[in-house]
Amino acid sequence: MKFIYDPIKIRDVLGNKIQFLLGDMACVYGGLLAGVSFFGGYPITPASEVSEGMARLLPRVGGTYIQMEDEIGSIAAIIGASWGGAKSMTATSGPGFSLMMENYGYAIMTETPCVIVNVQRTGPSTGQPTLGAQGDMMQARYGTHGDLEAIALAPSTVQECLDFTIEGFNLSEKYRNPVCIMTDGEVGHLRERIVIPDEKDLNLINRVQATIPKNKFIPFTDSQTRKNCKVPDFPTFGTGYRTYVTGLTHNEKGFPATDKQKDHEKLVNRITTKITDDADNLVMVEKLKLDDADIAFVTYGASARPAETAMDIARSHGKKVGLLRLQIVWPFPEKIVSKLAKQVDKIIVPEMNLGQIYHPIKEAACGNCEVELAPKIGGEMHLPSELLKYLGVK
Amino acid sequence: MVEIKTADQLNKKYLREGMWPTIFCNGCGHGTVLEYTLWAIEELGWDMDKTVFTSGIGCSSRLPGYINADGLHTTHGRAIAFATGIKAANPDLNIIVFTGDGDCAGIGGNHFIHAARRNIDMTVIMINNFIYGMTGGQLAPTAPLNSIATTAPYGNIEPPFDICNLAKALGANYVARWTVNHPYQPIKSVKDALAKKGFSLVEFLAPCPTAYGRRNRLGDIKKHWEWYDNNTILIEDYERIINYGSEKEKEEVKNMFPIGVFQDLEKPGFFEQYEKLVDRLMIKKNKKPVKKETVISR
Ligand SMILES: Cc1ncc(C[n+]2csc(CCOP(=O)(O)OP(=O)(O)O)c2C)c(N)n1
Numbered sequence: 001m002k003f004i005y006d007p008i009k010i011r012d013v014l015g016n017k018i019q020f021l022l023g024d025m026a027c028v029y030g031g032l033l034a035g036v037s038f039f040g041g042y043p044i045t046p047a048s049e050v051s052e053g054m055a056r057l058l059p060r061v062g063g064t065y066i067q068m069e070d071e072i073g074s075i076a077a078i079i080g081a082s083w084g085g086a087k088s089m090t091a092t093s094g095p096g097f098s099l100m101m102e103n104y105g106y107a108i109m110t111e112t113p114c115v116i117v118n119v120q121r122t123g124p125s126t127g128q129p130t131l132g133a134q135g136d137m138m139q140a141r142y143g144t145h146g147d148l149e150a151i152a153l154a155p156s157t158v159q160e161c162l163d164f165t166i167e168g169f170n171l172s173e174k175y176r177n178p179v180c181i182m183t184d185g186e187v188g189h190l191r192e193r194i195v196i197p198d199e200k201d202l203n204l205i206n207r208v209q210a211t212i213p214k215n216k217f218i219p220f221t222d223s224q225t226r227k228n229c230k231v232p233d234f235p236t237f238g239t240g241y242r243t244y245v246t247g248l249t250h251n252e253k254g255f256p257a258t259d260k261q262k263d264h265e266k267l268v269n270r271i272t273t274k275i276t277d278d279a280d281n282l283v284m285v286e287k288l289k290l291d292d293a294d295i296a297f298v299t300y301g302a303s304a305r306p307a308e309t310a311m312d313i314a315r316s317h318g319k320k321v322g323l324l325r326l327q328i329v330w331p332f333p334e335k336i337v338s339k340l341a342k343q344v345d346k347i348i349v350p351e352m353n354l355g356q357i358y359h360p361i362k363e364a365a366c367g368n369c370e371v372e373l374a375p376k377i378g379g380e381m382h383l384p385s386e387l388l389k390y391l392g393v394k
Numbered sequence: 395m396v397e398i399k400t401a402d403q404l405n406k407k408y409l410r411e412g413m414w415p416t417i418f419c420n421g422c423g424h425g426t427v428l429e430y431t432l433w434a435i436e437e438l439g440w441d442m443d444k445t446v447f448t449s450g451i452g453c454s455s456r457l458p459g460y461i462n463a464d465g466l467h468t469t470h471g472r473a474i475a476f477a478t479g480i481k482a483a484n485p486d487l488n489i490i491v492f493t494g495d496g497d498c499a500g501i502g503g504n505h506f507i508h509a510a511r512r513n514i515d516m517t518v519i520m521i522n523n524f525i526y527g528m529t530g531g532q533l534a535p536t537a538p539l540n541s542i543a544t545t546a547p548y549g550n551i552e553p554p555f556d557i558c559n560l561a562k563a564l565g566a567n568y569v570a571r572w573t574v575n576h577p578y579q580p581i582k583s584v585k586d587a588l589a590k591k592g593f594s595l596v597e598f599l600a601p602c603p604t605a606y607g608r609r610n611r612l613g614d615i616k617k618h619w620e621w622y623d624n625n626t627i628l629i630e631d632y633e634r635i636i637n638y639g640s641e642k643e644k645e646e647v648k649n650m651f652p653i654g655v656f657q658d659l660e661k662p663g664f665f666e667q668y669e670k671l672v673d674r675l676m677i678k679k680n681k682k683p684v685k686k687e688t689v690i691s692r
């Protein structure tokens with residue numbers, strides 16, 4: 001049974017255009033709208049609702065859901081499914097994300113599109129299973145070994161869980177890189193109003209399939225059909241291209257080149273610069289009241305919500321506070337933060353961890369303004385009043 | 395199309411030029427397992443555009459690289475989980491997993507167990523050389539008692555894993571074990587495994603002279619290969635002796651490896667069951683009256 005993307009059926013299964021929905025469930029909706037046809041997952045709080053939603057809805061649109069034996073198997077299966085031609089997805093939280101790290105690197109090395117939803121909870125280890133955190137932000141970027149570029153989005157609302165899952169698929173298909181949706185237990189377990197976007201507004205991106213004659217096709221090199229594009233065309237298994245895919249350092253043909261410095265350099269340079277070269281197209285931020293600001297919050301995900309409230313209260317006290325919300329966190333929007341650092345006197349970074357995205361922010365600010373971390377851990381969000389203290393408002 | 399009669403013709407048809415020489419040592423059994431598998435594919439007349447070879451990490455897991463077909467060389471122990479996804483995305487593909495004893499019975503044991511239990515449609519060919527060959531001879535979970543490995547320098551005290559008995563207990567549709575010494579039964583067995591719906595396992599006992607034979611004093615390559623003839627027994631004979639044999643006979647076969655077909659069933663494979671589930675949902679759905687769109691306001 002091969003999956004056929006049928007927008008009418010998908011919308012029928014999703015139901016009403018406007019709904020009051022759980023954040024995790026919005027990731028399910030986003031996946032289905034993007035055309036996911038394979039989901040492999042393993043239960044873990046606070047991400048289980050994604051698996052449960054997929055188990056319920058995916059077979060109804062003709063896709064395949066399998067509860068795998070663990071998270072290593074889950075990510076392995078979605079990578080395999082991607083090579084079989086599926087848009088594929090998994091969802092997990094900290095402990096599972098840690099287990100996925102080896103194959104996350106495999107997906108990067110083999111340029112396999114797939115989406116990993118991480119509904120973050122506190123850590124290290126089992127931590128506070130039901131409570132939200134932002135402690136895996138660096139893990140998404142540096143958690144697997146070797147040189148790589150990561151793509152990660154951080155939703156702040158339930159609507160964004162839906163929208164960013166779609167966007168995550170688009171970016172994953174476009175760059176042939178795994179994409180992490182770094183939500184958290186707060187947003188994942190929040191219920192809010194969502195609007196299902198119309199078909200015409202989706203603008204889905206699908207990987208470019210290999211089409212050139214088989215004897216001319218080179219699987220791991222710049223696109224052979226698009227100019228100035230370092231993302232190779234995709235030879236889906238079963239289409240006759242007979243591609244060998246390996247996580248070993250490989251040459252352009254895909255064959256192991258484990259003892260060749262030049263091949264390794266060329267490969268890793270291509271799979272990283274295919275993303276960094278296009279960094280300007282990978283910026284997604286929200287700017288709030290920054291025009292006249294001399295203090296700015298720079299934050300993302302759940303932390304942006306109390307920060308926005310604190311900003312509004314501070315403004316009512318005459319403080320010129322703004323907010324830069326990172327929607328795509330990786331690649332890090334360095335230019336924007338660095339420009340902001342030249343404009344404001346101070347950047348405050350609320351995070352539900354002991355300082356992660358604070359570091360690239362500080363690096364981008366490069367001494368042009370003060371950068372202060374506003375950490376909160378233990379599974380509670382910042383209170384606006386706690387953030388007001390950083391602004392000198394009582 | 396030319397009829398394939400010789401190993402040379404077989405290699406020309408199925409192997410990738412440009413990947414030679416292989417990484418395998420002299421006297422390694424892996425190449426022979428590949429040859430048997432290709433003969434089975436040839437006899438079945440499988441379309442190599444629709445056949446995907448998956449593997450983990452290890453010398454044995456390098457086999458897909460030599461075959462002119464789609465291949466997914468994955469991470470250590472995880473090939474079966476990757477293969478599950480490939481098959482789910484496109485059930486029309488034939489899936490073969492090449493794996494080692496360390497890859498499959500060691501680090502990947504859990505994926506093996508659950509794929510066999512789910513009866514996922516794939517054939518796993520596990521090459522058991524009693525050792526971690528690629529990394530230089532560390533202890534494998536299949537190593538016989540008292541055998542020597544770099545990490546068991548005073549002899550192995552752990553009871554070894556019998557992967558066939560495990561697969562049988564899990565209800566896998568097809569389970570067989572052979573050695574690399576004789577082509578005919580194994581080729582037929584691989585053919586039966588490939589043609590089978592659901593999960594099938596063929597285990598090959600194969601020599602690794604470099605990392606196992608040498609250290610365990612099994613002699614030169616020829617002697618090492620002969621070891622498999624002297625230490626295996628057909629499962630039918632084994633079971634007869636265990637059930638009805640004399641004490642002396644039992645003692646003689648006690649440490650031998652039974653070979654042959656351990657299980658041959660016709661249970662539906664996972665994807666057949668999944669398709670039924672989807673059909674059931676679609677029918678139910680179509681019967682339901684169309685719901686009017688209601689707008690839930692905030
Ligand atoms: C996660 C991980 N752990 C360890 C290794 C190192 N490693 C590579 S191959 C191998 C053993 C392979 O043994 P087996 O599967 O029996 O294959 P053989 O080489 O004997 O054919 C190990 C431990 C690895 N590549 N990845």
Ligand code: SF4
Nearest residue numbers: 418419422453527602
């Ligand atoms: S080390 Fe052993 S398993 Fe590996 S190629 Fe050599 S003989 Fe074969």
Ligand SMILES: [Mg+2]
Nearest residue numbers: 494495525527
């Ligand atoms: Mg081995």
